[in-house]
Amino acid sequence: MTTGSSSTSRPSAGSSESSGISTFKGQDRALRADRLGTGGLLLSVLAATAPLMVVAGVMPTTFAVMGIVGQPLLFVLLGVVLVLFSVGYAEMSRHVHNAGAFYAYISRGLGGTAGASAALLALVAYNALQVGIYGIFGFEVSGALLTYLDIELAWWIPALVAALAVGALGWLKIDVNARVLGVLLVIEVVLVVIFDIAAVADPAKEGLSLHAFNPDTLTGAGVGTALCFCIAAFLGFEQAPVYAEETSKPHILVPRVMFLAVGGVAVFFAVSSWAITVATGPSGVVGASQKQSAGLLFFLTEERLGGTFTDVMHILFATGMFAAMLSFHNVVARYAFAMGREGLLPQAFGRTTGTSGAPGTGSLLQTVVSVVTVLGFAIADSGPVGDPTTPVLKLFTWAGNLGALGVILLMAAASLSVIVFFVRRGAAGAQAWRLATAAISGIALLGIAFYTIKDFDVLVGTGPDSYLNWLLPGIIGAAVVLGLVQGLVLRSRKPEVHARIGLGNEAFQLDKVAEAAESSS
Template sequence: MPSRTSEPETSTYEEPERALRTGRLGTPGLLFSVLAAGAPLMAVAGTMPTAFDATGVVGQPLLFLVLGVVLGLFAVGYAEMSRHVRNAGALYAYIARGLGPTAGACAAHGALVAYSALQVGVYGVFGFEVSSLLDTYRGVTIDWWVPALLAVALVGGLGRLRIGLNARVLGVLLLIEVALVVVFDLAALAKPATGRLSPHAFNPHALEHGSAGIALCFCVAAFIGFEQAPAYAEETGRPRVVVRRVLFLAVGLVTAFLALSSWALTLAAGPQDIVDSAQKQGSGLLFALAGKNLGTTFGDVLHVVFVTGAFAALLGLHNVVARYVFAMGRDGLLPAGFGRTSPTSGAPAAGSLFQTVVSVAVVAAFALTDHWPAGDPTAPVTHLFTWTGSVGVLGVVLLMAAASLAVIVFFVRRGEARAQLWRLLAAGAAGIALLGIAAYSVRQLPVLTGAGPDDALTWALPGIVVLALLVGLVYGLVLRARRPGAHAGIGLGEEACPVPGALPGPRGPGARESGRGTRL
């Protein structure tokens, strides 16, 4: 078996074609990958104006700080778990190790649907924005789905390459979009609309008008992405250090960025006028304020970078889904062919192809129902983003809540409850908060999606998440009955013995650390 010292590009897994290549990512590469998937510019230009418009809450910056605390508590237990579990299945692997293989199978299918939905929704945004830019600056009119499908092909091609190359692409695109938003933020701080820096948006009284609960549901979507760091653990040289570091860096940086940028929006428009401005400008609010404060050229450049930022998010989410598919194929939750990597790049090529096919199918389905003029976002491109985005965010938040419980059970079963007490308390508090946000999101789904109170979407969208979880549950139960060895290996990943018919190592509290990681 090759060692990591002599061959850092090769995993310690006994079948290299069933393993991701180690040593491909360091702290910067992993940080760029997870932050880009969170689409920071899309959050500022899309999520924030929509939340101001739909909820009338001026105190968004305060809500971002509150969510930062909640997700920081989540990261405490989640990061500690990353020191014991090294698996591309990330959320579902953690749940399997804490709550059992059947729960892991359930979570795996839920994660696959949730992250796929998030990515496909962004194709709608990307397609419409490219279509609009071409119409505005070149007088070329094309349907949104044309650039969307071209993006599917390009992202699919990049997803089959070395993760190191992907990380560099994501890093460049991420730095550009963040830099431009920071320039806007500084301009708003230097020249606020009212002539003075108002801290009103951070005042709890700013949450009294409007629906703070619904605003919280919008805001949590802007944080999705940081929890993806463990999905790359097998491709880092020092996963116990790098993944943990990136999780805390990501939560801290995203919280600061979102709180500052939402405050800058209120300053640029004026705390008393931000809601009215959002209702009038919609998703064009950021670009209008940027053009007003920094000139039309800057506003135009920011709009173009919005498109490149959306592409970065597509690539980041695609990479995550490909790794989930790979992990599921390796664990027997999908056909075994998906659990193999490219012999040249070491990337999960079959998983990448899987997500490309899914994206083409969904974009094509929405395109076939599009009878509106080119460049009109009324439907179905708006539906593609709002519907799939709602499914994705709800699914991820539920999985994060389940992962919090899994962290607690994992360490209690290992007999480490006393040593890890403060981390378990943090995980419990975060889990309760996340479960509450998920429940409230389901209740307020008509507002979040723009559907009527009696619309079938109010039950159909959460029904997709429930259906995915049920499919995973049934599959897990069938696997336990028919292939107990494979069932026992769910969530073990490269720690499972790859010899056909062999059972994985013990899962009990007395499990010892092996040279390949923590084996339970």
């Protein structure tokens, strides 16, 4: 039997089973192995970054709100920080294969109580990231229907349809989802690259200026908050270990995919944000972003590439968001599966769907949360059709920044956990350089988290005296505290459950040994 991950095994002679997954609890308590290779895993991870959404939405917003011309340099700096984070995180993935990823790693380093807290935090954060995208998706699709088909439709209708479609795909095989994500992702990237080339070929009057990479462009009070905006563009690469149980060689594929994802995203976004400054001119990018807002990219492409290209980009803007929703949905479902398997959620969440091996109950939970949240914001929306206030400025902005804050804190905790994990194993000397990178990245991530909380009113567009400035971050704080309480209660009342937090399939092996000992005594 294997430990630490599920694996497919050949049946013995005379066995009635054609195939099986070698975990003590059986196939319905393990995710299907050998379903993802490097390509499928990379596409599933990168889809969550929604490249066109970042280039069309995050970048103009950062230029406009923060007034920071050096956004390309920020992407380079953040890429360095996240590569440093990935060094220790990837090494941890060689020792821990669990769909709970963040909370499994934190459990191994900081203990089961901290792991229970991280589990609930991850569930809340990724749910928020996923649900928030429904707002901007519904708004974009509603606008497209009005523009191209003269159909007036409230934003929440396409948002609900998308939620149900994503939920249905969540029940399908992960390789089907990877193909869907892959096609959408490749087309998005190609469109943005075409724009980058067009911008370089037809620059503004300042020419091919590299001024945006000048460190002097990062001076000012908005740099910390701009970091918060930009780091949200990277979220998704850290999801690779979530799929570890569904790969044949997780100790090889997961680190490989993480470094490819971080490096590729950093270069892609740095070049694309620089292309925007070239197209507008570094001196004019802030003003153009303030004037055009999320329409800046489409304004620039129409000037250089024509209306047809821009129309196609609008369509891919929506499909890219759908891909991101599907990717985050899969991650939430797998976190719920891992938590159910280890007693942090009801046992029903710890079983997979028999026909596909997908975490069906977790998928259903995420779909219900999405539908209820969209309906709640729809009921509260008193604006006319086409008003972005509720779907974009509230649902998307509030939930997106809430989720980003949660993931930043998880990454900082994971950095500390990496250090403690290897020190306790007596491997501090052998892993010294990895521990150093984990420490540097952890400090940097805590700094970004500090600015996120400090400037939350700027991030969510509320006034300095708004109750939302403490209520929204308070949701993250409540998840941390409630998770700690659950961990402490389990340690006191169910120590055997507490001892298995973060162990995944390895806990099944402990059960088997215990039962064998009881039967022989």
